[in-house]
Amino acid sequence: MAFSTGQKNQLLATAAALVLAVAVLQNRIDPLRNQPALEPKSATNVALKGVGGTARLPFEYTLGALTGFRQVIAGLLWVRTDTFFHSGNYDAVLPMIRMITWLDPNWMDVYATGAWHLMYNFTDTDQRSDRRYLGPGVALLNEGIANNPGVYDMYKEKGWNAFDKLKDYEMSSEALAQGESADEKYDVTQVGHLRAHALERAGRIDESIAQWASVIDEHKKRISAKGVSPEEKGRNESGLRSSQENWRHLQIRKQVRADDTQPPIDVQFTAKVTRLKSKVLKIEGTWRCWGTAGKSFDMGTLENPGKGVLLAGPTDGARVDVRLQDAGYKMQTSDTFSFDIDQSITIMQDQISTRDGKLAEKGGLFIAAGKSANTSDRPGQNTNVYQFTDDQVKQYGLGTVPLSKGLAQLSSLGKKQAVTVAYPPAYNAPTPFYSDAETATKFAQLRSDATKLAELDKKNYRVSQATTEKPGEYSRQFDMSKDPTMYSFTKDKYELILSLNPRIFPDNIQDRFGGSGEGLTDKNYLFTDPDKKNLRMIRRVITLSKEDLVGEGEKVLVAK
Structure with a gap:
């Protein structure tokens, strides 16, 4: 279909009017x-x-x-x-x-x-x-x-x-x-x-x-x-x-x-901060990180609740929160959005895992692990049987008595540990270790089971001659020298905040410390936050100068 010149002009005028109308209406809509x-x-x-x-x-x-x-x-x-x-x-x-x-x-x-x-x-x-x-x-x-x-x-x-x-x-x-x-x-x-x-x-x-x-x-x-x-x-x-x-x-x-959270455990939090070189920190320390031993938690039912924590001890899994910021900094949220930020602000935040806490009780079992220690197998985890290196065995005075030679020295816990690692309960058993009556029966069996005792001796199961606890350790380096636009260090004073927040602990650790820190204390760094329904947490605030952070050479900034 062909259009005349007049029709084309009319169509163009109509289209222009429609575009103008859309623009006007859009501005009103x-x-x-x-x-x-x-x-x-x-x-x-x-x-x-x-x-x-x-x-x-x-x-x-x-x-x-x-x-x-x-x-x-x-x-x-x-x-x-x-x-x-x-x-x-x-x-x-x-x-x-x-x-x-x-x-x-x-x-x-x-x-x-x-x-x-x-x-x-x-x-x-x-x-x-x-x-x-x-x-x-x-x-x-x-x-x-x-x-x-x-x-x-x-x-x-x-x-x-x-x-x-x-x-x-x-x-x-x-x-x-x-x-x-x-x-x-x-x-x-x-x-x-x-x-x-x-x-x-x-x-x-x-x-x-x-x-x-x-x-x-x-x-x-x-x-x-x-x-x-x-x-x-x-x-x-x-x-x-x-x-x-x-x-x-x-x-x-x-x-x-x-x-289960009572009495509170003094976690004895320590920290050491070392500047390795300009804008590079090493943060390390220890604390007593406790939780349910392996699967030793009896849930029960809502109508008939179980016993809860059957056995607690040092465990891995909780993290130390680390935050380095300009002194007095608080996050601000504007009513209107802008992606422009204050480039002079310095904030670094991360976490450090806590690992390698151990416990040995006199008359109980431990594993002499040689030069390096790992995590025990499932039956051992469920009964607080930890691995200790040769140096740690000597340091803590645990002795070298093999299980077969130390049966008479075993405590009630030691007997329970021995029969559990010797004859592990079924994976779907109601509890991960035996009752007192079952332990007595199994222990009588173990005393006459020379083959099993020899097997456990070969696996380096030993009877502890002392009671000792090695706290969990945390350690990590933080290199802020590679990112000058993120970490400008323009201020004179900074806060290094180290904290433990029970609200974010795994369930097995909350089972001992509580979801709000009911089972946690520390004579130096316990902090109760009224703005968070009286959350009990560990919080240590360390004031550092600009020179502490950007200075050259290695320097211990906090000794313990």
């Missing part, structure tokens, strides 16, 4: 998209001048944004952003995310990805996160929530990042509760379960139990909902089983820990 405090004052400011002076839209993208095709342009920019990310050009990602969230403030994946990028992907040479970006990350999530208040996804993202990265369990539980209230279609497993865990980590045990009960009811409701898909039903059935188990276990542990 945008304020209704719930982003008045977040969108730049005019499209021209961002489209033509750029974001933060770092990037601006190409002309064809600018024209599209100004004429109403904002979501289309956002999609094209997202493809470009993905290319930047996978090529390692991280600095280009943030301006793109800023522009995309302006163009399409309802695209929640961009907010989530941007916050994750800020809080996890800016790292130093040793993959430690740049914690200066945590505040902007939270601000970006808050912006996403403000632009999408009726959808649970952004609340979930804030809850997870607060839980996993910030370790701010109050912020996490609050965000997740808001997500449940805002959107009745929230994901029960992702939101409801995580909120229960956050409440527990915040020390709000009764509220966590109540949350698990609420989660159980919600799973049951969705399983029986009319028209539920097989996939959705299966997910909720799996979530129901998990939530029921957590609900039962938390109630049981609440009961048995009242006794």
Whole structure:
């Protein structure tokens, strides 16, 4: 079909009028998209001048944004952003995310990805996160929530990042509760379960139990909902089983820990800090890290709770938190998002694993391990049979009496250890070692079992001649010399904070120390935090000067 010149001119005039109308209407619609405090004052400011002076839209993208095709342009920019990310050009990602969230403030994946990028992907040479970006990350999530208040996804993202990265369990539980209230279609497993865990980590045990009960009811409701898909039903059935188990276990542990955590253990926390060279620290020390011995925990049932911790002793698994920061620094979260940070701030945070705590009791068993000691096998772990090197055997005066020659010296614990390693109970047995009556029977059997005794002697099982405890050790080097933009050290004073937080200990260690440190004490460094429901933790704050950190040569900064 051919058009006359007049018809062509008329069509062009109509198209121009429509484009103008779209542009006018778009400018009137945008304020209704719930982003008045977040969108730049005019499209021209961002489209033509750029974001933060770092990037601006190409002309064809600018024209599209100004004429109403904002979501289309956002999609094209997202493809470009993905290319930047996978090529390692991280600095280009943030301006793109800023522009995309302006163009399409309802695209929640961009907010989530941007916050994750800020809080996890800016790292130093040793993959430690740049914690200066945590505040902007939270601000970006808050912006996403403000632009999408009726959808649970952004609340979930804030809850997870607060839980996993910030370790701010109050912020996490609050965000997740808001997500449940805002959107009745929230994901029960992702939101409801995580909120229960956050409440527990915040020390709000009764509220966590109540949350698990609420989660159980919600799973049951969705399983029986009319028209539920097989996939959705299966997910909720799996979530129901998990939530029921957590609900039962938390109630049981609440009961048995009242006794298991007493009396408190003086952990005798020590620390040594050495500057190896400029901006390189070695942090090491010891403390008494105790927990359930192997699988020696009797859970029982909700109707008939078990005995809890059957045997406790030194164990691996807890971590010492290390934070070096400008003196007096506190993270700030702005009401409006900006990825500009104060480059003069220095923050380094990491953790150090605690390992190699050991216990030997007079009349009990230990393993003479030669030059190097490892973890004992399962029966030994369950009964506090530890390996000691030859040097440690000599240092602690444990002696060299083989089991076959020291049967008469065995204590009641030693007999239980001996029969457990000689005749291990079945893996699915109610308890990981024998009762007193069973021990007596098995020990009589062992006394006449020359073959088994010879086997245990060959494995270097020995009868301890002394009672001793070797505390767990932690040690690690922190090299901040390779990342001057992250660790600028522009201030005169710094705080090195070493801490032990029972709220993040593994369950087997919490079983002895308690989820809020009820079973933990230290004559020098016990700190009770009233802002965290009287959490009892170990916290040592060491003040260091700039010269301490950037000076040349090796120097012991803290001796013990």
